[in-house]
Amino acid sequence: MQIADLGDIRLHYRIDGPEDGAPLVLANALGTDLRLWDPLLPHLPEGLRILRYDMRGHGLSDCPEPPYSMGALVRDAERLMELTGFKDAVFLGLSLGGMVAQGIAAKRHDLVRAAVLSNTAAKIGTRQIWQARIAEVEKRGVTAVADSVLERWFTRRFRASPEFRPWHNMLTRTPTKGYMGCAAAIAGTDFITPTSGLRLPVLGIAASEDGSTPADLVRETTDLIPGSQFALIRGAGHLPFVEKPAEYAKVLSDFLKSQGHIGGHI
Secondary structure, three states: OEEEEOOOOEEEEEEEOOOOOEEEEEEOOOOOOHHHHOOOHHHOOOOEEEEEEOOOOOOOOOOOOOOOOHHHHHHHHHHHHHHHOOOOEEEEEEOHHHHHHHHHHHHOOOOEEEEEEEOOOOOOOOHHHHHHHHHHHHHHOOHHHHHHHHHHHOOHHHHOOHHHHHHHHHHHOOOHHHHHHHHHHHHOOOOHHHHHOOOOOEEEEEEOOOOOOOHHHHHHHHHOOOOOEEEEEOOOOOOHHHHOHHHHHHHHHHHHHHOOOOOOOO
């Protein structure tokens, strides 16, 4: 178990892969932790050095009093990358993590050489929608919103399978204050202007059954960035590599190879 002391907060993180591997950073979604990426990792090519971590208020990381700002979440990521020596990395973020990816890509060109924006957008929902959800969670806990969230996250077929239960448990065991804090960060974020100014390689990934960030929303954000690429995973929801890990891994691997990040150059 690895804990990064960043001064004002301690974050739980994990590093996998060879020390001289091509750096890849993975940032999780609201209501998940670094185990989110477990289904994907076995399908990725060798030669990657992978950093993943629990967002503040999630998993084994510290849980400060809410609300949190997106700026704080971006600073957490950049300080963790500095501490662990992850520079010139590809940063892959899903949902909330994809917003962090946009923020750090705009801010730290020395740390991020390319970004993968998965099931995310420059602006997700409205402040009113998020404030209503925060109020509900504060009153009744994360369990109160779990069913509606999980319906947007997974296809009906997956929700009927034995593999679904751990994801329900991961979401409902998220600390209430952590969920509220990160939800507030999403509510206060509109990255349309900074994201439209990005000039680095970007891949947007969407899923056809995603009820949280529909494919058209992900495409709109990806299209803000000149030269960006876009991929659609069919038959999967908001966490597409849970339901379609091999297909998702191929899309990601092809992008990494196209950037010279794996397959001969680091």
